[in-house]
Amino acid sequence: MLDRARLSSLTLLSLEDVPPYQEAPETGLTFEDNARIKARAAFAATGLASVADDSGLEVGALNGMPGVLSARWAGVHGDDAANTALLLAQLRDVPDERRGATFVSACALVSASGEVVVRGEWPGTIAHEPRGDGGFGYDPVFIPAGCARTAAQLSPEEKDAVSHRGRALAALLPALRALASPS
Incomplete structure (x- = not known):
């Protein structure tokens, strides 16, 4: 995405590229809170401008749950099969017209210039x-609006172009551009 946005003056590093540090627990009540917590911790530990994401699935019939608990909905963090099975069990008798859901991604950028x-x-x-067998998490049961395939049946390029994370990163581009060319 940085290349497509012509932000080649920024160097992308991952957690594997910096010395290990204690990651802060995700204790926020919202995706935005958790993204901010993670980005602040990365910036404090490295001194480098840091981007963090928190994302998950909100289901209308479940009052917005699993929400920030998406990765551990079934009790064990990252057990995609158990999380998906629990979600489907909870929606077993819910009619199609009430199975609306939204993937959400909050991205936080924390730098010496501030937070976005x-x-x-x-x-x-x-x-x-x-x-489908692509993607991860709830992708095999999430059918994007206007699509007949699940997110797990989309190519990575198709998914990146329309996904919640792609949309959040696109919204973050102005702040990244400002970071790349400070006044």
Whole structure:
């Protein structure tokens, strides 16, 4: 995305490129809170401008849950199969017209210049059973609005162009541009 935005003056580093540090626990009540917590911790530990994401799935029939608990909805962090199975069980008797859901991504940029937090959303519905083997998490049961395929059936390029994370990162581009060419 940095290359496409012509931000080649920024060097992208991952957590593997910096000395290990204690990551802050995700204790926020919102995706924005958690993204900010993670970006602040990275900036404090490295002194480098830091971007962090927090994302998950909000389901209308479940009053917005799993929300910030998406990765540990079934009790164990990162157990995609268990999380998806629990979600489908909770929606078993919910009719199609009430299976609306939204993938949400909040991205925070923390630097010496301050903080910027943006949000990207990807609306859709929840399928009755998993389809596709691409992606991760709830992708096999998330059908994007206007699409017949699940997110797990989209190519990485298709997904990046329309996903919640792609939308959040696009919203973050002005702040990254300002960081790349400070006045």
